[in-house]
Amino acid sequence: MARIDVMDEKKPTEDLPEEPNGEGEDLEGQEDDSGNEMEIPLSEMTKEQLIEKISEVQALADTNMDNYLRSQAEMENMKKRFQKEKQELVKYGNEILTKQLLPVADNLEKALDHSKDENSLEALREGVDLTLKGLISVLEKAGVEVVQAIGAPFDPNFHEAVSEQMDDSAEPGTVLKELQKGYLLNDRLIRPAMVIVNKK
Numbered sequence: 001m002a003r004i005d006v007m008d009e010k011k012p013t014e015d016l017p018e019e020p021n022g023e024g025e026d027l028e029g030q031e032d033d034s035g036n037e038m039e040i041p042l043s044e045m046t047k048e049q050l051i052e053k054i055s056e057v058q059a060l061a062d063t064n065m066d067n068y069l070r071s072q073a074e075m076e077n078m079k080k081r082f083q084k085e086k087q088e089l090v091k092y093g094n095e096i097l098t099k100q101l102l103p104v105a106d107n108l109e110k111a112l113d114h115s116k117d118e119n120s121l122e123a124l125r126e127g128v129d130l131t132l133k134g135l136i137s138v139l140e141k142a143g144v145e146v147v148q149a150i151g152a153p154f155d156p157n158f159h160e161a162v163s164e165q166m167d168d169s170a171e172p173g174t175v176l177k178e179l180q181k182g183y184l185l186n187d188r189l190i191r192p193a194m195v196i197v198n199k200k
Contacts, residue, residue: 100138107131139183147182149175149193158182160192164199172200 045053111127114120147158154161154173159182167176175195182193 097138097142100141101135104131104135104138107134143186144190145184145187147184147189147193149178149182149195151175154195154197158189158192159195159197161197162194164197166199170198172198174198 040049042050042053107127108131111124111131114123114127149159151170152175153171154175159175162179165176170176174197175193176198177196178193179196180194182189183191
C-alpha cells in the first residue's frame with residue numbers, strides 16, 4: 001500500500017517572496033489577474049494623466065453628440081418622407097377606383113349619343129341599363145355590397161325606418177318597402193337602407 005505524507009501546516013515562510021506594499025509604485029499600465037489594464041482612480045492620477053483622460057472623455061462626448069444629431073436628423077427626414085407618402089396616398093388613393101369608373105362615364109356618353117336617334121327612348125334605356133350594370137360591377141370589385149332589406153326583419157344596425165305600415169300578409173317588424181338602398185364597404189355600413197316597416 002502506497003504511503004501518503006501529509007505536509008506540515010506550519011511550513012516556514014522564509015522562502016516566500018515578500019508582498020509589495022504598493023508605496024511609491026506607479027499603477028499606470030499595470031494589469032489585473034485577467035490581463036486587462038487597471039483603471040487608475042482620478043484622485044491618484046497625475047496632471048498629465050488627468051488631461052489625457054479629459055481629452056478621451058471629451059472625444060467620446062463629441063462622438064456621442066454627433067451620433068445623436070445624426071439620429072435626430074434621420075428621424076426628421078423619415079418623418080417628412082412618411083408625411084409626404086401619406087399625403088400622396090390620400091391624394092391618389094382612389095386612382096384605381098377612378099380608372100374603373102371611367103368606362104361607366106363612357107357608357108353614359110354613348111347612351112346620350114344614341115338617344116339622338118329615332119329610337120332614342122329604347123336606346124337611352126339600354127344605355128342606362130348597361131351603365132348601371134357596369135357601375136355595380138365596379139362597386140362590387142371595390143368591396144361594396146347592398147344591404148338586404150325587403151322581406152328581412154328590421155335591423156336598426158343596417159336599416160333606417162322612415163315610417164310604418166300595416167300589412168297582414170307580412171310578419172310584424174318586417175321591412176315592406178325600400179325607399180333607398182343601403183350599402184356596406186368590406187362589411188362596414190357606409191349608408192343604412194331607408195325602409196318602411198310593418199307595424200307590430
